[in-house]
Amino acid sequence: MTEVILRLPSGPAPERGLGPAATDMRGGLYGPLEEAFQTWRAAEIAGLAGVLAPDDPDGEEPWTVAAGALRSGRHLRAVAEFAPSFATPVYAAKMSATLQRFTGGRLGWKVTVGGDPAERAAQGDTVTGADALRRADEFLTAARGVWQERPFTFEGDFYRVLEGGFGHPLSGGPFPTVYLSGRTPGELDLSAAHADVHLLRLGDDPEAVRAELDRRAPGRAVRLGVELSVSVRHVGQDDGPPEEVSGRWGGFASLGHTVPEGFVGTPAELAAEFDALRRRGVTVFVVEARPALAEAYRLGEHLLPALADLEREETADAR
Template sequence: MTEVILRLPTGAVPTRGLGPVATDVRGGLYGPLEDAFQTWRAAEIAGLGGVLAPDDPDGEEPWTVATGALRASRHLRVIAEFAPSFATPVYAAKLSATVQRFTEGRLGWKVTVGGDPAARAAQGDPVTGADALRRADEFLTAARGVWHEKPYTFEGDFYRVLEGGFGHPLAGRPFPTVYLSGSTPGELDLSAAHADVHLLRLGDDVEAVRAELDRRAPGREIRLGVELSVSVRHVGQDDGPPEEVSGRWDGFAALGHSVSEGLVGTPAELAAEFDALRRRGVTTFIVEARPALAEAYRLGEHVLPALADLERREAADAR
């Protein structure tokens, strides 16, 4: 089943001003996060698979945004993006078990490894390179351990757990879906051990990554996803890519996107591109689109139905 997940906008939300006349300064139900709230609601109403709260050093704190999105929705699945430096694996697991309990298991984890060393250092995280991969492996191992076993003991280079684990009421909840990414041997090893979904970029060789994961983790099901930016062409558009751009485009960074590679086109054209990737084994699309509120509706009202129609035609042809 193909799922489309909206990457929420990064960066600080602008504050509301009084304007030329006096207004109600209380804002909406969510105050400064009202714009984000509207986007969460749009994603759910439009039938998207979920949203991702990104780990942006200059943006809102992802766990706060993720729990806000879960609280404001009934069916939306929400992914919190974070580095292992966020917390100990035991605390992250306990926090997530509580969230799963109150949201019927709708939380996912996108665990980031590496990145810009200067940006990580600015957040108080000096661990880089091979050590960052080893720490992520220990983090996910220990988190799953305390989640599923009691008592649980773990001895590693970065974490130690002595007879830990959860009892009632936290035990028994589904562990968050784990999203990992990367193309180096170490990153693929990490995904082979822990990922439920391995995320690629648009230009990656899907078949080669599939083969590498199957070789590293025979018999274990790891779904493939793609992180990309999109722009749905519509009448009167003046805030997207240049008019001459169509199909694959690597200039989204100029529009403020964090993912520079993506797709530009009509709903039918984007659906066809998604379907081509689906036929190669990609089942998850994490898309960045701006303005997020409007694009969420365009994706749900136009792109998803076109994609579903292509899938139905394929199923009919196979019968």
């Protein structure tokens, strides 16, 4: 089944106001929290599979955002993006067990490895390179271990857990869906061992990545996803990519996107691009689209139905 997950805006919230000509007597009654709530609700109403709260040094804290998104709806899933330096694996697992209990198992983890060393160091994280991969492997091993076993003991280079594990009521719930990414041998090893979904970027070869994951972990089902930006063309559009841009475009950074490459087009054109990737084994689409509130509705009203039509046509043809 194809899933579309909306990547929430990152970076500092924009300044709001009416300028020197007027005074807004409402004060902070409508602020960034209300806009975030409306975006989460839009994603649920529009039928998106979930939202991803990004780990951005200048943005909101992703676990808090993910918890708010989970609380705002009954079906929407939320993925918190974080580095293992965020917390010990036991504490991260305990937080997640509580969130899973309160939200019916709708939490996901996007565990990041690497990134800009200067940005990571500014957050107090100086582990880089192969050590970062080994730490992520230990983090996920220990987190899943205390979730599933009691007593659980683990002794690694970065973490030690002695006679740990969860009892009632934290035990028994589903472990968060784990999203990982990367194309290096070490990153593929990590995904083969721990990922439920391995995220690609446009330009990666899905068949080649699938073959590498299968070779590393025969019989283990790891779904393929892709992170990309989109701009859905519509009548009267006065922002977004230049009018002459259509199809695959690498200029989304100029619009403030975190993911620089993606697709521009009508709902039918974008659905065809998504469908082409789906036929190559990609079933999860983590989509960045701005402004997120308006685009959440647009994706649900226009892109998802067009994509569903293509899937029904393929099913009918197969019969």
